[in-house]
Amino acid sequence: MSGESHAAAALFARRWGGALQSALRCALSLLALAVIIQALFVVEARPQDLVTGIRGMADFIRRAMPPDFSRLPSAIWPMLQTIDIALFGTLLGTILATPLAVLAAANVTPSRSAYYAARAVIGFTRAVPDLVWALLFVTAVGLGPFPGGLALGVHSVGMLGRLFAETIEHMDMAPIHALELTGARRIQVFSHGIVPTILPSLLGISLYRLDENIRSSLVLGFVGAGGIGFQLLTAMNLFQYQEVSMLLIIIFLVVLAAERMSAALREWLA
Amino acid sequence: MLRVRGLSFRYPNGKLALVDFALTVEPGELVVVLGGNGSGKTTLLRCITRTLRPSAGEIWLGDTNLCSLEGEKLRRARLELAMISQHASLVRRSTVLRNVATGALGRHFGWRTALGGLPASELKAALGYLTDVGLADLAEQRAGMLSGGEAQRVAIARSLAQRPRVLLADEPVASLDPEACQEIMRLLQRLARSEHLAVLCVLHQVELAYTYADRVIGIRDGRVAFDLPRDQVSREAVRRLYVGEAA
Numbered sequence: 001m002s003g004e005s006h007a008a009a010a011l012f013a014r015r016w017g018g019a020l021q022s023a024l025r026c027a028l029s030l031l032a033l034a035v036i037i038q039a040l041f042v043v044e045a046r047p048q049d050l051v052t053g054i055r056g057m058a059d060f061i062r063r064a065m066p067p068d069f070s071r072l073p074s075a076i077w078p079m080l081q082t083i084d085i086a087l088f089g090t091l092l093g094t095i096l097a098t099p100l101a102v103l104a105a106a107n108v109t110p111s112r113s114a115y116y117a118a119r120a121v122i123g124f125t126r127a128v129p130d131l132v133w134a135l136l137f138v139t140a141v142g143l144g145p146f147p148g149g150l151a152l153g154v155h156s157v158g159m160l161g162r163l164f165a166e167t168i169e170h171m172d173m174a175p176i177h178a179l180e181l182t183g184a185r186r187i188q189v190f191s192h193g194i195v196p197t198i199l200p201s202l203l204g205i206s207l208y209r210l211d212e213n214i215r216s217s218l219v220l221g222f223v224g225a226g227g228i229g230f231q232l233l234t235a236m237n238l239f240q241y242q243e244v245s246m247l248l249i250i251i252f253l254v255v256l257a258a259e260r261m262s263a264a265l266r267e268w269l270a
Numbered sequence: 271m272l273r274v275r276g277l278s279f280r281y282p283n284g285k286l287a288l289v290d291f292a293l294t295v296e297p298g299e300l301v302v303v304l305g306g307n308g309s310g311k312t313t314l315l316r317c318i319t320r321t322l323r324p325s326a327g328e329i330w331l332g333d334t335n336l337c338s339l340e341g342e343k344l345r346r347a348r349l350e351l352a353m354i355s356q357h358a359s360l361v362r363r364s365t366v367l368r369n370v371a372t373g374a375l376g377r378h379f380g381w382r383t384a385l386g387g388l389p390a391s392e393l394k395a396a397l398g399y400l401t402d403v404g405l406a407d408l409a410e411q412r413a414g415m416l417s418g419g420e421a422q423r424v425a426i427a428r429s430l431a432q433r434p435r436v437l438l439a440d441e442p443v444a445s446l447d448p449e450a451c452q453e454i455m456r457l458l459q460r461l462a463r464s465e466h467l468a469v470l471c472v473l474h475q476v477e478l479a480y481t482y483a484d485r486v487i488g489i490r491d492g493r494v495a496f497d498l499p500r501d502q503v504s505r506e507a508v509r510r511l512y513v514g515e516a517a
Contacts, residue, residue, distance in 0.1 A: 178359035178425070181319060182432050183349040183376025191386040192372050196364045 060241060067249055068242035075228060075250055081145045082227035083254065085220065086213035088149035093156025094206045097122075100157065101164030108168055108176075108194065110186075122165070126158025130216050134225040148225030152213045160209055167201045168194065204266040211262040215255055271297045271468040272318070272436045277327030279310075279317050279492075287313040288492040291327070295436065295468040300459050302479040303472045305489035306512045311472040314489070315440050318470075319353055320344060331436060349376045351436045352429035356444040358421035362414030366405065366424050369413050370396035373431030392431065399427040403457060419450030426457060430465070437461070439471040443478065451475065455482045476508055 103109050103118035130151050137147030171194070179193045221229020228247060235243040277291040287310045295301045305311045316322040318329055320336055329336040334347050352373070360369045374392045375383055382389065400406045403423040408416065416424060422442060429437055439458065443451040459482045462469045473479055479486050479500070486503045488495035488511045496507050 172362075174355075174357055174359040175361045178353075178355070178428075179361075179372060179375070181321075181348070181353045182373050182428070183345050184372065185345075185376070185379060185384075187384045188375045188379075191384060192364075192368075192375060192388075193361055195386060196361050200363065 063239075064241040064245035066242065067246035068240075069246055071243045071246055072250075075231065075247055078221075078226075078228040078231045079250055079254060082217045082221070082229065083214060083258075085145050085148040085152060085217040085225070085227050086210055089152025089156055089213050089217070090206060090210040092149065092153030093160050093209065094202075096153070096157045097160035097164055098202070100161045101168060102190070102194075104161060104165040105168035107173060108190075118161070118165075122158050122161035124158070125154050126162060128155070130155035131219065131223060134220045134223050138224050143224040143226070145226030148217055148220040148227060151220060151225060152216060155216075156209055156213065159212075160205060163205045164198075164202055167198050167205070171197050200269045204269050207262045207265050207269075211258050214258045218251060218255075271295060271332065272470065273328075273330040274314075274318065275328045275330070277314070277317060277329065278325045279313055279322060280325045286492060288317065288324070291489075291492065291494060293470075293487055293494070293497065295470050297435070297466040297468050298462055299484045300462045300469045300471065300482060301485045301487060302483035303470065303487045303489055304474075304476060304479055304508060304511055305495075309489045309511070310492035311489055312440055313492075315353070315438050315470070315472060318438060319348065319351060345376070349432060350434050351438065352432045352434035353438045353440070354422070354425045354429055354442050355439075356441045358413075358416075358418075358425040360413040360416075360421055360424055360428075362412065364413055365409065366400065366411050366413055366416070367393060367396050367409040369424055370399055370427045370431050373399075373428035374433070376432065396427070396431055399430040400424070402430065402461070403427045417450075418446050419453060422446065422450070422454055423457065426454070426461070430461070434467065436468045436470070439469065441472055441474060444474065451478060458482070479503075 100118045100122060103114045104122055106115065109115040109118070133151035133154050134148055137150045141147050141150070175197065176189060176193045179189045184192065217225075217227050218229045218232070221227040221231070222233050224230065228251060232244065232247045232251075235241075235247060272293075272295040274291060274293045277288055278286070279288040280286050291310075291314060293301070303311050303314065313322065317324045318336070320329075320339075324337060327337065331347060331350055336344065336347055336351075339347050360366075361372070364372075368388065371388045371392045374389075374395070378389055378392070397406060397409055400409055403426055405420060405423055405427070408420065408424075413421065413424060426442075437458070442458070443454050446454065455478050458469055458471060461467055462484075471483075480503070483500045485497065485499050486508075487497045488503075488507060490511050495511055496503065498507075
């Protein structure tokens with residue numbers, strides 16, 4: 001083929017390639033628009049209801065003001081329960097997730113079957129929402145904070161296990177291989193090589209999870225798993241809106257404090 | 271001390287990386303291996319540590335043929351064989367002292383070391399090895415804070431903590447500045463003499479080989495091209511090791 005024919009073929013390919021790309025971009029935009037529109041239909045989005053509903057919202061806020069701080073002492077114990085549910089859940093999740101993560105990390109797992117089994121457990125505990133775990137544990141051990149703690153613990157296994165495993169998979173393996181060559185046993189390589197390398201990251205992830213779990217444990221109270229969520233639901237059902245607003249303020253302050261403390265600790269560990 | 275006889279290694283893709291390779295390193299001797307990229311230098315060290323399983327041949331460490339060992343017996347035999355590489359490979363968040371003491375882990379087993387503890391005797395000994403490499407004042411510093419040269423000296427101290435009879439070094443100065451290169455080579459030479467270590471060191475820097483090696487082994491296409499005392503190695507013989515590499 002002559003040089004001229006080559007140039008003509010290249011020009012043809014460039015023109016049609018550009019046209020094809022534009023058509024593809026247009027089709028993808030239409031597809032994205034269609035997905036958004038179907039979502040609006042499925043959720044029955046009615047923005048006008050928001051406008052007409054403002055009066056109802058305003059009425060709720062009016063009845064919730066001023067917050068009833070005389071009920072504050074009765075909120076302290078449930079709030080402590082909420083924080084402790086999150087603490088218990090995070091601790092349980094961390095303890096269970098650590099060995100699972102070692103099995104589920106491709107670079108340190110002792111065998112392929114252990115890898116797949118650990119990945120399956122992590123995937124399952126993560127896929128089932130904490131609210132569903134709470135309902136299951138309430139059925140098993142009754143109402144109160146204990147099923148809430150268990151629910152957060154089991155759900156955290158999935159979240160923490162995945163993040164811990166990824167941390168292990170991305171760590172620098174050179175010091176680990178160097179330790180193996182000294183004749184150290186597998187458990188010694190783990191405790192002297194892997195643990196010091198990944199510990200700050202694992203603690204950071206756990207602290208982040210604690211912050212998330214404090215927020216989750218509020219909702220768990222709605223299904224009878226104890227804590228301030230249960231008190232909030234009771235106050236709502238009894239139309240005690242001034243107590244509701246007081247509880248919301250307390251929740252906001254605790255969540256904010258937990259978030260700040262978690263962030264500060266993670267920064268310190270980094 | 272270290273004797274390699276008839277060592278061959280073939281990669282799964284069929285490429286023959288070592289062919290009937292032989293060498294000996296005596297205690298107190300520093301032997302340098304020179305060769306171009308892909309000539310088989312690193313494969314040789316990986317076969318000696320049994321990270322790779324040789325296709326044929328024998329690797330004698332004293333009276334023990336490493337090629338005949340597997341599992342726990344191999345692990346125990348390997349305690350006498352320390353290895354340092356281009357990168358110091360330290361646990362960056364641990365202290366320098368702890369990094370050095372971990373070299374002795376293979377000699378201890380119990381709950382204490384399994385759970386991250388180290389025997390007090392090994393920590394004390396580690397301080398001695400750090401003194402040997404001139405870094406005792408950095409013992410409590412985090413390993414991640416060290417310069418490249420300091421980190422490599424700590425890696426050497428860690429290999430001493432292993433109390434080996436043979437020290438293998440795979441391009442230990444490849445990522446260091448010229449001054450640090452001289453420092454590390456001087457240290458390896460001194461340790462070979464004072465600790466009666468058999469040191470086998472893979473290098474790319476020909477001048478360092480001429481300065482510090484007792485013997486130089488040239489390797490080309492996985493075969494021994496020459497094995498001579500330093501002062502008998504001609505520049506032409508070394509040049510031939512690298513001919514064709516740039517092509």
